[in-house]
Amino acid sequence: MKTIKRMLEHQIWANRELLSAIQRCDGQAQEALNLFRHYVIAEQAWIMRLNGESSTHLRLWTDDADLASLEEAVASNEQRYGDYMERLTEESLDDMITYVNQSGVAFQTSIRDILTHVALHGQYHRGQINRVLRESSVQPEAVDFILFSRLS
Template sequence: MKTIKRMMEHQLWANRELLSGVRESGKDNREALKLLRHIAVAEQVWITRLSGESSGKLQLWTDDAELASLTELIASNESRYAAFMDGLTEERLDDIVTYANQSGTVFHTSIRDILTHVALHGQYHRGQINRVLREASGEPKALDFILYARLS
């Protein structure tokens, strides 16, 4: 349980750091914003499913990302995940969540596997955003877990 909680705390910290990096770049980098939006909406999708609600109305990929709306969505996700994690026990980690993906296909997945996926999925795309920032002469953000561990 402690490891999953640390992974989720890192994920939320890394999102804030990367949002700051995109903001600091001072550029309207559409690719970085699109990827950051994808991370935020994917996290919204999963917390919605973990809450027993349908995520069918949420679009994972669009080209209309704006920094202000992403800031709000990331803050909302952080609040929702924090509340979910506060109420989660070791015994519930292997509970099965039944949900439909964006195409309507039904799946059954443990809470443990969903949270692990959320943490790893975000890490992949944050790396892509850092590459985009570097290519646009921006400053990539250091987001490794070990840095988070040293700071916390």
């Protein structure tokens, strides 16, 4: 439980750091913004599923992400994951969640595996975003877990 909580704390910190880097782009890295939107909306989908809500209305990929809506989504996700983690117990980590994905396919997955996926999915896309930032002559943001652990 402690490890998963720590991974999600890192996710929240890294989202803030990367959002700050994207804000500095002044709209010059739409690909970075689109990637950031994808994983922020994916985070939203997963927390909705964990809370028993449908996420089928969410579009995971678009080419027209905008900064203002992402700022709101990041803040909302941070609040929703924080609230969820406060209620979560060690005993419930292996509970199975039944949900329907964006294609309408039903799945059952443990809470532990969902939360691990959320953290790893974000890390994957943050690496992609940093590549795009570098290619756009914007300083990439250091968001590795070890840096987070040194700072906290």
